[in-house]
Amino acid sequence: MTTKLVVGLDGHESGKRAMAHAVKLAKLIGECEVLAVYVIEWSPYSFQTAEENAQRHKRREEETGLAKSRIIEPALAELKQAGLSARGIVKHGDVADTINRIAKEEGAEQIVVCRSSEGGIASRIFGSSTSNLVMGASVPVTVVS
């Protein structure tokens, strides 16, 4: 049976480190599929103007398209080059919840993420996406520094 690994990307250097670790793990496992996931942070409880609402679908498509071309495709190319089977997933939502949901839906064995690139007061109060994921994940999480 193929083992699935979910790797969370953030579009930064730290995400690349997480991916490098996932590649290493995948090679050790052998028959393994890597799911490269990028989540666009989005809350259904934000406030928007009527015009923004009317444009929302268009923007969502644009955001997904950009994430695919700038983050997911280069990552997939890298994974394929390493001789691994790989898929890319782009979703909107809360980063921690969405990565966990994908891992559950896909039956992944493990999630690999980097230490959060966020900082500041918000993450001190509410916790970063990574710490939220570690607290709430339903499969083991590896955090790469």
Add this chain to the structure above:
Amino acid sequence: MRAFHTFLLGLMAVLGTVTTAIAQEAQTLDQMVNEKFAEFTGPFVSLIFSPLPYSKALLGYDFPWIVLWLVVAATIFTVYFALVQVRFFGHSIALVSGKYSDPNDAGEVSHFQALTTALSGTVGLGNIAGVAVAIGIGGPGATFWMILAGLLGMASKFTECTLGVKYRNEYPDGTVSGGPMYYMSKGFKEKGLPGGGILAVLFSIFCILGALGGGNMFQANQAHAQIAGITGDYPGWITGIVFAAVVFAVIVGGIKSIANVTEKVVPFMGVLYVGAAVVILILNADKIGWAFGQIFEGAFTGLGVAGGFVGALIQGFKRAAFSNEAGVGSAAIAHSAVRTKEPITEGFVSLLEPLIDTVIICTMTALVIIITGQLISDPETGLYIVGESGSINTVGDVSGVALTSAAFGASISWFPYVLAIAVILFAFSTMISWSYYGLKAWTYLFGEGKTKELIFKLIFCVFIVIGAAANLGPVIDFSDAAIFAMAVVNIFALYFLMGIVKDELASYSARLKSGEIKRYEH
């Protein structure tokens, strides 16, 4: 040195004369705008508010036909959909909280966002100034009729917003345009009925007028009154120009940051407003029973107000409709942006608007005005004392937003300052919302296109200046008339299309019962 002093004094004298001349000129400009405006809009206002034939002979008072039109419609929808606002209330809350939202649709407009966007267009001066006007003329009894109209209006909102989503236009680039003009033209065609196109054009014309009236001039006018109340009187066009410049920056300049800040601060202000009202009610807890007594007694006797109980009823119904816009059709424009597979879910969500806007927020304003004893009554008879203008005499001899301000100020001395900021922000966010509604009607009539859109946006900004400069009387009359004119056309169309909503409701309820429509675990 002396020469210099003489020069300085002379300069000051000249400056003084010039300033006075400018001020006088400005006052005359205000007066001119006001006179021309009243003259121009008079016939339209008279037509919308003309009394029902024989109402004076039968009831003893003039009863505007438009008020009956709105209430009858809301009652018919309530009966036709068998109290949808009660039966699906819990489901509406579940929808807004995202319990039925597919996580894979994340990133699209959520039910919560559609609701708050539509609310930011309705929660505003209607809730603060409008209620004060209603209570000032109709007495506490107006509150009862206002609440009743709010509860019934939930069914009107449900009907129009379901249709708004069902018949919206989706363009290849992913943007959407919806609203009554679309369900009028497409819905009538689908049913093989003639005249949908004409109704849509009529609605669009009235929607543009409504956007310029209630959605713009009334807001600018009351925002100016609020600022002038704090800083002292000065010409209204100055406020108008400042407001116009900011609105211009947002809707023409595309400076989203201003709109974003407002959209985030306005809900906070709404909560703060209701919170302050609750605090005042707690402080005066012993009088709450008495206040409700006044509301019920006034609703059926009038307690001495002009027009008796009919006067209270008319004021209550009028203000409720102006505040929550149920049956007007504006919310159908705001809600049509949601990409849902089930148009009726947007109807369920929208029925919460009149509840939040009228039944909760407006009632809070009314209770605070009544409880803090702003309205003067005769201690012997218990009846309210009505002045020459037809309004009840108030402690500070004020009306509109100033009355609400005085009522809150009576318990929380610094609150009028918070209220002033709230009024300005509410006015601003309502203007932004209505500029969009007006624009959608405009593009329906003239087609989409950058230049065409720019023309409307410029007209919108000019009306802000006119609204701020004109007197409250003509502005409030025109604003009401334009918004109610939208309701005339919209409700007429809803009667023909409500069968479609009933089919949707039957299909949805059956699937909800069978478990086909399911909750998602989050």
